[in-house]
Amino acid sequence: MYGGGNVFEATKFDDLQTEDPAKLAEFEARIARGEKIEPTDWMPELYRKQLIRMIEQHAHSEIIGALPEGTWITRAPGFRRKMAQMAKVQDEVGHAQLLYSAAETLGKSREQMLTDLINGKSKYSNVFNYPAFTWADSNIISWLIDAGAIVNQMANAKGSYGPYSRALERICAEEAFHLKYGHDAVVHMATGTPKQREMIQAALNRWWPPIMTFFGPSDKMSTHTETLMRWKVKMASNDECRQQFLDMYVPKIWELGLTVPDSKLKKNMETGQWKYTEPDWDEFKRVINGDGPCNAERLAVRRTAEERGAWVRRALLNPKAKYVRPLA
Amino acid sequence: MSLTSLDPRVTRLNLPEGEVPAMEPKPVLDQFETYEAFHQKKEGAAYTYVGPVHAPNEDVAFLFAKEQYSRRFACTGLWIARTENIQLTVYGNDGENVYDALRFQEPIERSEQPEAYEIFHLKKRGKAHTHAGRVAATSYLEALQEAKQAFGDKGPIVNVWVVKSKDVLQSAEEDKDMWTTIPEKKYREAIAYKVMDKITKYKEENKPTTAQ
Amino acid sequence: MNELAIKDLLYKLADDQLILGHRNSEWTGFGPILEEDIAFSSMAQDKIGHSLAFYTLLQELGEAEPDTVAFTRNANQFHNSQLVELPNGEYDFSLIRHFLYDNAEIIRFEMLSQSSYEPIAKVAIKLKGEVKYHVLHANTWIKNLGASTEEAILRLQSSLNEALPYALGMFEQSTYEQELIDAGIYAGEEAVKAEWLKRIQAVIEKTELKLPDLASIEPKFGGRYGKHTEHLQPLLDEMAEVFKIDPTAEW
Numbered sequence: 001m002y003g004g005g006n007v008f009e010a011t012k013f014d015d016l017q018t019e020d021p022a023k024l025a026e027f028e029a030r031i032a033r034g035e036k037i038e039p040t041d042w043m044p045e046l047y048r049k050q051l052i053r054m055i056e057q058h059a060h061s062e063i064i065g066a067l068p069e070g071t072w073i074t075r076a077p078g079f080r081r082k083m084a085q086m087a088k089v090q091d092e093v094g095h096a097q098l099l100y101s102a103a104e105t106l107g108k109s110r111e112q113m114l115t116d117l118i119n120g121k122s123k124y125s126n127v128f129n130y131p132a133f134t135w136a137d138s139n140i141i142s143w144l145i146d147a148g149a150i151v152n153q154m155a156n157a158k159g160s161y162g163p164y165s166r167a168l169e170r171i172c173a174e175e176a177f178h179l180k181y182g183h184d185a186v187v188h189m190a191t192g193t194p195k196q197r198e199m200i201q202a203a204l205n206r207w208w209p210p211i212m213t214f215f216g217p218s219d220k221m222s223t224h225t226e227t228l229m230r231w232k233v234k235m236a237s238n239d240e241c242r243q244q245f246l247d248m249y250v251p252k253i254w255e256l257g258l259t260v261p262d263s264k265l266k267k268n269m270e271t272g273q274w275k276y277t278e279p280d281w282d283e284f285k286r287v288i289n290g291d292g293p294c295n296a297e298r299l300a301v302r303r304t305a306e307e308r309g310a311w312v313r314r315a316l317l318n319p320k321a322k323y324v325r326p327l328a
Numbered sequence: 329m330s331l332t333s334l335d336p337r338v339t340r341l342n343l344p345e346g347e348v349p350a351m352e353p354k355p356v357l358d359q360f361e362t363y364e365a366f367h368q369k370k371e372g373a374a375y376t377y378v379g380p381v382h383a384p385n386e387d388v389a390f391l392f393a394k395e396q397y398s399r400r401f402a403c404t405g406l407w408i409a410r411t412e413n414i415q416l417t418v419y420g421n422d423g424e425n426v427y428d429a430l431r432f433q434e435p436i437e438r439s440e441q442p443e444a445y446e447i448f449h450l451k452k453r454g455k456a457h458t459h460a461g462r463v464a465a466t467s468y469l470e471a472l473q474e475a476k477q478a479f480g481d482k483g484p485i486v487n488v489w490v491v492k493s494k495d496v497l498q499s500a501e502e503d504k505d506m507w508t509t510i511p512e513k514k515y516r517e518a519i520a521y522k523v524m525d526k527i528t529k530y531k532e533e534n535k536p537t538t539a540q
Numbered sequence: 541m542n543e544l545a546i547k548d549l550l551y552k553l554a555d556d557q558l559i560l561g562h563r564n565s566e567w568t569g570f571g572p573i574l575e576e577d578i579a580f581s582s583m584a585q586d587k588i589g590h591s592l593a594f595y596t597l598l599q600e601l602g603e604a605e606p607d608t609v610a611f612t613r614n615a616n617q618f619h620n621s622q623l624v625e626l627p628n629g630e631y632d633f634s635l636i637r638h639f640l641y642d643n644a645e646i647i648r649f650e651m652l653s654q655s656s657y658e659p660i661a662k663v664a665i666k667l668k669g670e671v672k673y674h675v676l677h678a679n680t681w682i683k684n685l686g687a688s689t690e691e692a693i694l695r696l697q698s699s700l701n702e703a704l705p706y707a708l709g710m711f712e713q714s715t716y717e718q719e720l721i722d723a724g725i726y727a728g729e730e731a732v733k734a735e736w737l738k739r740i741q742a743v744i745e746k747t748e749l750k751l752p753d754l755a756s757i758e759p760k761f762g763g764r765y766g767k768h769t770e771h772l773q774p775l776l777d778e779m780a781e782v783f784k785i786d787p788t789a790e791w
Contacts, residue, residue: 030421033422035421035422035453035454036453036454037453038419038453038454038487040416040418040419041419067335067338070335070337071333071334071335071337071338072335073337074336074337075336080515083515083516084515084516087513087515087516088516091400091516094396097381097396098379101362101379101380104362104380109356109359110359110382111353111354111355111356111357111358111359112353112354114354114359115351115353115354118351119350119351131334132334133334162453162454165454166379166454166455166456167379170379173400174400176518177516177517177518177521179518180518180519180520180521181518181521183521183523184521184522184523187523187526187527188523188526190530191526191527191529191530255527255531256527256530257530257534297331297333297338297343300331300343300344300348301338301341301343303348303351304341304343306351306354307351310358313358313359313360313384316360316384316385316388317357317360317384318357318360318361318384318385321357321360321361321384322361322412323356323357323361323362324361324362324411324412325362325411326362326364326379326380326411327364327380327411327414327416327489328377328379328456328457
């Protein structure tokens with residue numbers, strides 16, 4: 001589960017000057033022909049760095065994203081929900097594993113990535129810094145956050161880096177179930193008893209502002225962004241993803257008689273574009289930089305899991321082993 | 329004081345509350361080395377690459393790969409090979425055959441007797457390597473040469489992986505029952521969730537009343 | 541065949557799996573390495589799936605539907621062994637419990653797949669392959685960690701010592717024990733225990749762990765008759781928390 005936001009800013013853009021022009025031309029021609037880049041190919045440093053950053057953040061978002069819904073694993077009501085909730089959260093951990101592996105092929109080890117996550121050096125999707133107060137919150141996450149993630153991931157699956165595309169294809173195939181499961185659970189609540197309806201509307205109200213920030217602020221179109229788009233690292237702008245999400249899901253929310261807590265939300269029938277209240281980007285920045293309701297807990301849980309599992313890893317460490325990057 | 333969470337599981341972890349110093353960077357190999365996994369989707373199909381796992385040895389790698397790569401889709405078998413034991417060619421352009429570009433030199437190391445090697449082909453960039461077959465050779469390079477002769481003329485091949493058969497852990501015939509119930513786990517299939525009836529019924533019952 | 545005897549057997553099978561499945565599911569997101577997190581979660585799902593299969597057989601015998609049976613009874617109505625309700629502790633304890641439990645579970649499934657009671661036999665045959673993985677998982681880990689560092693061996697040994705009285709409690713005999721054996725439903729708890737002992741010994745011998753003298757251990761009985769530790773009821777309350785918000789609702 002992953003959106004945009006906080007991914008593409010701040011890398012010096014003069015790196016390209018130092019790249020070998022012939023190799024760069026060959027690399028760009030390959031992408032222009034629609035071919036994928038594979039791990040042992042030559043690639044510009046900027047491409048490598050941005051991909052590591054993006055895939056790593058995506059991986060962190062999956063492993064941390066397992067926590068808000070994990071909150072409800074033991075309490076999921078009834079067999080059907082319980083098993084699905086477990087499988088869904090398990091998938092998120094599985095996706096983290098796939099994505100860390102894809103990032104590793106570019107040269108950053110999983111050890112380094114986990115260290116950077118726990119020490120707050122690299123980020124994850126900001127929405128997971130918000131709590132899942134009730135079972136209904138978990139349903140809203142399963143449906144709408146996953147829906148947003150799928151919009152983003154479907155676009156990125158068409159990107160140029162082979163291992164990332166392969167991982168995303170698998171992830172999208174698995175997440176088809178998440179989306180349907182989430183929708184099913186929300187529909188049961190929305191068409192259920194008054195208490196259930198009240199719970200699901202309250203959860204939607206809580207989650208709507210974070211959802212609107214899920215794709216990140218409007219992109220600043222710089223040479224940098226244009227290059228990354230040409231290299232098929234960035235596949236769609238944050239606003240495009242947000243519009244697509246609204247277009248696909250607002251009608252599905254409305255048909256259940258639920259309301260979206262944004263009085264400005266409306267589709268302009270002429271342009272096909274949705275109007276909405278601009279999300280609170282100051283809060284977004286504040287939370288992503290550590291000051292959100294759950295940041296500390298999320299990282300503490302991850303850290304504890306790593307620390308309490310350390311004896312297992314120490315015990316089985318093979319002193320003769322040699323680290324080799326995964327092949328693809 | 330320990331942390332009280334909305335998640336009862338987290339509360340039971342008794343996490344310390346408050347500021348903690350930064351974690352020491354994880355040591356090298358804290359996450360173990362990597363193994364590559366290949367699965368067989370159905371009886372008789374070629375084994376296909378699914379991805380790596382981190383594990384301390386191949387037995388544990390098998391346990392891990394079985395759940396990471398074969399829990400969601402049909403599977404009849406699983407192969408595991410240590411990443412370090414797989415040798416690969418350069419990547420060619422899509423549509424070309426990488427065997428044509430290989431210049432074969434005398435290998436530096438040879439075994440005395442020929443051994444079996446497994447050969448995997450990548451047909452297009454971005455896709456997954458699939459098992460092309462097995463050859464006998466005294467070195468990786470010779471195995472590659474043998475592979476070129478045996479199955480190197482089958483259309484575009486952009487990359488080749490070579491691994492000694494003895495370095496591949498293969499699931500046994502009698503392990504197959506570990507996968508028999510996968511298709512029955514409907515709760516993790518999108519198709520198990522059908523809500524149109526509920527939505528239609530809801531809309532029927534809540535039609536906006538027309539002004540009289 | 542005495543239906544009460546069959547029901548009693550089904551309840552203890554299903555309740556064990558339901559409770560252990562919940563305990564194992566607590567590991568999702570907190571495991572020692574990502575891959576193990578995934579494996580543990582799969583096994584937790586399998587266990588809960590197995591309990592559902594057995595509750596469904598109970599329903600066919602006239603008991604209430606699985607959701608009601610699983611999520612509305614109180615601790616004193618549960619037939620699980622005390623072993624499965626204990627808190628997870630650290631990974632060593634969860635692993636040892638998994639090892640001790642699943643090595644018994646596979647024997648039950650092997651016996652039940654030959655049962656004269658066909659509905660049970662069918663379920664056991666179908667699900668046996670899953671339990672086979674659970675045992676492979678447990679035994680591989682015990683063999684690996686049990687022959688590794690002093691730290692790991694010490695942890696496992698102390699968890700083994702702690703868990704064994706409860707593990708022996710799994711074999712508490714039913715009121716209907718002889719009837720079940722005579723009717724060919726399965727060979728009974730004594731037989732399961734004897735075979736279990738052989739199997740766990742075979743694994744432990746490959747490690748530096750030591751199996752204490754079982755004769756000197758007082759088994760923790762009572763679970764099969766509704767007597768539980770203080771840990772079960774809070775877990776049941778947690779499992780039913782959402783359910784109870786609105787008992788008339790369809791979730």
